Amino acid sequence: MPAHWLSEIMRRSHDGPFMREHDFDMTVAKTARQLTKKYGIRFDPQTPVPWDDDLADRVYQAGLELFLEVGVYNMDTSRVIRFSRDEVEEILRHEPGQVVLGEGKDAVVMKARKVEDKERPIVHSGPTGTPCSETMHPRILISCAQEPLIDCLGAGSVAMYHGQEIKPGTPLEIMGSRRDAIAARMAVTAAGRPGMHINDVAVSLTCAGKMAACNPQFGLRPSDGLLVSQMTELKTNFDQLSRVAFLLDYGIRIVDLMTPLIGGVGGGAEGTAIVSIATHLLGATCYCADYRMMSHTHLKWLNNTDRMGLWIMAEVGQALARNTRIVTLNDIYTVSGPGTEELLYEAAAGAVTGTVSGMNIQGCGCTGGSLTDHYTGLEARFAAEVSRAVVGMSRQQANELVLKILPLYEHTFDAPRRGLPFQEVYDPLTVQPKPAWTEPYARAKEKLASLGIHFVT
């Protein structure tokens, strides 16, 4: 998409129809509900990984229709940015279908994968949505970057700077953003993968903070990526659009972060799937996104590994894979934490579902991103191993498998096993997992092997 299109987005941000925000929310909710009925979309908890192509196509059409009907809300002007069907289709025609991430020998090509694709997904990891302490953050990053099956690293978020709390819009945000970018660069270098793609510096909540992360020598390079966020649902603002302006100029990969809420404005699984398609179209039309990070989140449990979350992941992945060349990944969020078998089963269910449904993978947002330092490289390794083991599997087989995995963890949602922080399950000095983590890992692998997953050795 040409950069001058951003000028047109700005024009529509000022000239588009005025609407109160609550009215916009209600319009999204009602339209999603109508489209669910119109297209006959039904969630079935016994089919977390559907294999109905026609259903996937109807989900896509409903999402496209929602996007055309409601548009995008600019929260700064209270105006709606609308697009014609021709405009959306023209923009989608120019989707390249793949993006090069990283540089040199560490570069990978992340593709718009197909349903039941025979090629493996690209796997991202790093504590993007998980708070980290200043002391553990660099070690957590290395634990992810050193994993051979991990292709890309998220730089994560540290809430403090030299013992002071970071507040958005202050110099500390700039300094924290610079520090975290440097930490990520050091982590990939320490892991012997200096060109590995870094997909964000999450501490920064403003455009200025994101800009501060960029430095070709010591920070993020054009071969890396930074997030431009959507506000739930289908909303943007000038700070996010300003990021697009800068990122286009810097030449860095633009990552469209969307967090559709399961049970939120979209309603249940069906409406949230429809909204999730529309949010992908927002990324194409407003953010010039190179790839998307789909972090749909359960309103109550903050995960997406429940039956609704998996179904949405599967439907959205299949709908996009069958109807567009949009490159996307599913960001696995779990209720469980490091050191527990449940975390690994949640990761496995997400990895199986995403892999056969045309998505790339990111994981894992342990404890719904709620507990400090609850993130390690081992659960990401596990997700990657499961993903490789099921590449090429049919969706019907994947559904049977996921139905066997779900009972291993879904009973814990209301009383989750939050596990232990990084320093309790890894030796921070050697950055190697301790028995407190390798033992549950071995047990989970054995269990999944008994359920029919043939791990690649």
Place this chain on the structure above:
Amino acid sequence: MLEKYREPLSSAIAEGEAEQAVELTRQALSEGVDPLDIIQGILVPTLTRVGERFQAFEIFLPELMMAGDAAAAATTILEEAIAAKGAQRQHLGTIVLGTVAGDIHDIGKNIVSTLLRSHGFNVVDLGRDVPAIRFIEEAEKHHAAIIAMSALMTTTRPAQRDTINLLKELGKRDAFKVIVGGGCVNAEWAQAIGADGYAENAAEAVVLCKRLLQVN
């Protein structure tokens, strides 16, 4: 006479049928039903049930929002009727609510607002990105009993403490109860910053406010 309207009005609100709720409310008033009885006997219990169903994930946010809108439309008419009689609606207490400075995430805060209103609190919703001083000024202006602050991000959470510290600095800490919530907030944080309470979700926020104000 109230009984005649209990089921249809309750159903209209629960289904989010605002126009029908308004029409039934007008009919009930024209037949002499006391507006306070309608609020206490129909609106509050209906929205309480809707809130419980939402917490149990039996219904989702759109249903909660639509029920809230329908109840708000009916309440506007009822409050006009109460005022015309020279009376005043009794609230359980006034709560000034908002998402803290630097944070633009407000879905959770909006759910809390809807449920608090449904339980009979007067809620002054300041929206998102609310500076510390505005919480205090608005609480004073509206004679609030509680200041309620939401924060989703670890980097915006400290703004909750800023408001409490500013209250102390201005010598007004004891004038209001202060409660906190949000994705990155927990009971330990609430205690550490000297808040009067923490609620994990909207239903708990209602219970907390009732407990702090000693009302039912």
